[in-house]
Amino acid sequence: MDLLPLLPQALADGLLLGAVYAIVAVGLTLTFGVLRIVNFAHGDFLALGLYLTYLGATWLHLDPYLSLVLVLPLVTLAAAFTYRLLIAPVILAPEHNQIVVTLGLSLILQNAMLAIFTADLHTMPSVLSGQIVRIGNVFIQAAALIASAASIAVCLGLYWLLRSTELGRQIRAAAQDRDAALMSGVNVDRMYLIAFCIGIGSLGLVAPLIAPFNYVSPSVGSSFTLTAFIVVVLGSMGNFVGALIGGFIIGLVEAVGGLLTGGSINFIITYAIFILFLLFRPEGLLGGRRL
Amino acid sequence: MKPMLALGLVVAVLAAVAPFLSIYGQHIFVLVALYGSVALAWNILGGMAGQMSLGHALFVGAGAYLSTALYLNLGISPWIGLVLAACLGGALGALMGYTVFRRKLSGVYFALVTLALAEMALHIVSNVSVLGAANGLAIPARPSLANLQFTSKLGYCYAALAVLTVAAIVIIAIHRSRLGYVFLAIRENERSAAALGIDVVQGKVIAAAISGALAALVGPIYANYVLFIDPESVLGVTVSIDALVFSFVGGLGSLFGPLLGTVVLVPLTELLRGMLAGRLAGIHLIVYGVILVLVMRLAPRGLWGLLSDAIARRRA
Amino acid sequence: MSAPLLQVRNVSRWFGGLRAVDEVSFNLESHEIVGLIGPNGAGKTTLFETISGFIRPTKGAVTFDGRDITGHPPHRLARLGIGRTFQIVQPFRDVSVLENVVAGVLGPNRETSDPRAEAMAVLTRVRLDHRAGVLARNLSLPEKKRLEIARALATRPRLLLLDEVMAGLTPAEIDEIMVILADIRREGIALLIVEHVMRAIMSLSDRLVVMANGRKIAEGLPATVAADPAVIEAYLGRRHHGAA
Numbered sequence A: 001m002d003l004l005p006l007l008p009q010a011l012a013d014g015l016l017l018g019a020v021y022a023i024v025a026v027g028l029t030l031t032f033g034v035l036r037i038v039n040f041a042h043g044d045f046l047a048l049g050l051y052l053t054y055l056g057a058t059w060l061h062l063d064p065y066l067s068l069v070l071v072l073p074l075v076t077l078a079a080a081f082t083y084r085l086l087i088a089p090v091i092l093a094p095e096h097n098q099i100v101v102t103l104g105l106s107l108i109l110q111n112a113m114l115a116i117f118t119a120d121l122h123t124m125p126s127v128l129s130g131q132i133v134r135i136g137n138v139f140i141q142a143a144a145l146i147a148s149a150a151s152i153a154v155c156l157g158l159y160w161l162l163r164s165t166e167l168g169r170q171i172r173a174a175a176q177d178r179d180a181a182l183m184s185g186v187n188v189d190r191m192y193l194i195a196f197c198i199g200i201g202s203l204g205l206v207a208p209l210i211a212p213f214n215y216v217s218p219s220v221g222s223s224f225t226l227t228a229f230i231v232v233v234l235g236s237m238g239n240f241v242g243a244l245i246g247g248f249i250i251g252l253v254e255a256v257g258g259l260l261t262g263g264s265i266n267f268i269i270t271y272a273i274f275i276l277f278l279l280f281r282p283e284g285l286l287g288g289r290r291l
Numbered sequence B: 001m002k003p004m005l006a007l008g009l010v011v012a013v014l015a016a017v018a019p020f021l022s023i024y025g026q027h028i029f030v031l032v033a034l035y036g037s038v039a040l041a042w043n044i045l046g047g048m049a050g051q052m053s054l055g056h057a058l059f060v061g062a063g064a065y066l067s068t069a070l071y072l073n074l075g076i077s078p079w080i081g082l083v084l085a086a087c088l089g090g091a092l093g094a095l096m097g098y099t100v101f102r103r104k105l106s107g108v109y110f111a112l113v114t115l116a117l118a119e120m121a122l123h124i125v126s127n128v129s130v131l132g133a134a135n136g137l138a139i140p141a142r143p144s145l146a147n148l149q150f151t152s153k154l155g156y157c158y159a160a161l162a163v164l165t166v167a168a169i170v171i172i173a174i175h176r177s178r179l180g181y182v183f184l185a186i187r188e189n190e191r192s193a194a195a196l197g198i199d200v201v202q203g204k205v206i207a208a209a210i211s212g213a214l215a216a217l218v219g220p221i222y223a224n225y226v227l228f229i230d231p232e233s234v235l236g237v238t239v240s241i242d243a244l245v246f247s248f249v250g251g252l253g254s255l256f257g258p259l260l261g262t263v264v265l266v267p268l269t270e271l272l273r274g275m276l277a278g279r280l281a282g283i284h285l286i287v288y289g290v291i292l293v294l295v296m297r298l299a300p301r302g303l304w305g306l307l308s309d310a311i312a313r314r315r316a
Numbered sequence C: 001m002s003a004p005l006l007q008v009r010n011v012s013r014w015f016g017g018l019r020a021v022d023e024v025s026f027n028l029e030s031h032e033i034v035g036l037i038g039p040n041g042a043g044k045t046t047l048f049e050t051i052s053g054f055i056r057p058t059k060g061a062v063t064f065d066g067r068d069i070t071g072h073p074p075h076r077l078a079r080l081g082i083g084r085t086f087q088i089v090q091p092f093r094d095v096s097v098l099e100n101v102v103a104g105v106l107g108p109n110r111e112t113s114d115p116r117a118e119a120m121a122v123l124t125r126v127r128l129d130h131r132a133g134v135l136a137r138n139l140s141l142p143e144k145k146r147l148e149i150a151r152a153l154a155t156r157p158r159l160l161l162l163d164e165v166m167a168g169l170t171p172a173e174i175d176e177i178m179v180i181l182a183d184i185r186r187e188g189i190a191l192l193i194v195e196h197v198m199r200a201i202m203s204l205s206d207r208l209v210v211m212a213n214g215r216k217i218a219e220g221l222p223a224t225v226a227a228d229p230a231v232i233e234a235y236l237g238r239r240h241h242g243a244a
């Protein structure tokens, strides 16, 4: 079979997927870069956002795009609660304890969703579901295009926030040297809270946007967490631009890999890349921690 | 030989009690002994040597698949499979340890490598037809000692207890030898350890090998108890998480805290599951999560720490 | 005449463009106490790290007991008989003082019949035996410094590198350490000591090596070195301005 004609489609799919991976990974890398905490429950907040979108659709008959106004603040609020209740108390604890706390949180979130919503897959159709944009031989779902464009826009917006605003300066100060930031009057705890809320909140924004062309199940979160880890390690832990680049790389690898092999062999390739990076270039493509 | 004597006593009591348990009680006995063995094995690397693994399912699964595949395809007795499983687990542990620790990966990076290795193994097995791919492997019920299959649950109680005892003996032996101090030093401060003549990389590789070998021993027993394995049940991430949860809840810094964690958590969640009768799937994992978070907040040294503090207070 | 116990030959260590240690050479005979002094940032700790194998020298060679040990890993050097302490103490915090020292006894993997008794004996030598059962994290700073020495002694070194074991101590606590060090020398262990406490280093050392900006600027008997104008300029002079 000649795969070449299918390649443009795979590349397009990969780029669209990559943009979503990028924003999910940017949130993870932001929490890691600022709080120095690796959040194993990161993807579960995306699942939470998807379930909220689903509830909005079934209870309030809201189109996913409209439920954004509910999902974004609710997920951000959940992040704030999580920070106060679980993250802040272990911010100075040994790394082991931090990992265990976020693993525990992931167990709670994931299985609470399982208990409430069962393991069934749910879809959340929108007026845009099924709308296809055709460019030559490449077919693109309109919803996916919107999600990707929005993801990139949010990434750029966050980058601008971190680089060019006073808030961003203070967040970066807290990230670089906790003690020095404290000395110069930065409210480090507040910056941590804000960074955590932004990192998780961006998932609350992405969830309704990817809902029209995705399904939700309780395990969606952990697969996104793993992908986000892979992206973040690829692009260097804590590195904002790295997460963006890494997102596109993994998106392309999955799409093109899917074309060549298909099925779960694809996972094997992604994991192999991940392990090789961890072993031989744990500092990632770009190296260092740069927000 | 005081700890060994105490161990012998405990094992004798457990062996004597097992026949008098109800069928359900014996089921719990088997589960506690098997999960407890994995937790103790995990703790050698994660607790004693301080390298937190999120991938011990790799060893359990390797052991289960090796013995089962050998038995089903070549008719090799699971007893031989058991020995080979330990060898394979030890080799995988050593190999993994050597590649990872030589590159100075630790902390969250080590956790991620182990997680990724186990997940990759799961997806590989899911694509290999001799191993039943995603459907898993069913073992035909042919009870006989040679097949490591028993007509009553009591036989499985003793098999599981035997594995647990092996793990306990190894741990006591490590604790009493130079190796115990090698692990302690590595866990506490690697630079100091090296300054005292301790080969840090070698020490970690040994910890990973022993830990992997013991965890792999559980696989064949589990497979022959349930008579069915599939990628999710023996290679899935929950297997790794369970070991970690029991260890942290029981008490990471202690030798037998992980077993205590298992003794408390497994019956508790089995009870819960029974009460809910299949409704609210995953409820036991919520309980694990909540307890894990609470322990981290309120008693970072785990149940064992609480217990020993209480005893110390009584004495004072 | 046999070869010196320790030979440092043209050792350099660069960090990027910074020459932390620059072409330093000196010898140390067995049974000798050599003081290594110099202002902060002179490169003393970096030199220690290269001798004890924790960092590789960029150039140069180190020999111990006549054999080349350049670039050997630290655990192998510890087994050969080079013990060291850390300027910033690094105890095994969550285990007892005794277990810290037992780890030192067992670390080099040599024959020993009763590690705990041996560890206890070492603790007695540094006057820490009464604290044997205490968690190392609960020791005071002077006690931690002595634990650092005890652990290194437990490996039975022939050469002991001590990096500022008196820093932050009161005069009385310094006197205590000096007594301990005098005992150690009597046992025939050679010492290389980095110290800012001048009265201690002057009275303990057989010879001084002085470093400044990564280079060795003087070497000789303490009295001679102390009178060297270059040394006074680089080191003693600055100390009066609080550059300790």
Ligand SMILES: Nc1ncnc2c1ncn2[C@@H]1O[C@H](COP(=O)(O)OP(=O)(O)O)[C@@H](O)[C@H]1O
Binding pocket: C015, C018, C020, C038, C039, C040, C041, C042, C043, C044, C045, C046, C047
């Ligand atoms: N790992 C390192 N990376 C970069 N520079 C270093 C490193 N270690 C030491 N230095 C620099 O090397 C110089 C010598 O430091 P050090 O050996 O600690 O001096 P001393 O112990 O004499 O005070 C200092 O300028 C220090 O900043």
Ligand SMILES: [Mg+2]
Binding pocket: C044, C045, C046, C087
């Ligand atoms: Mg120094």
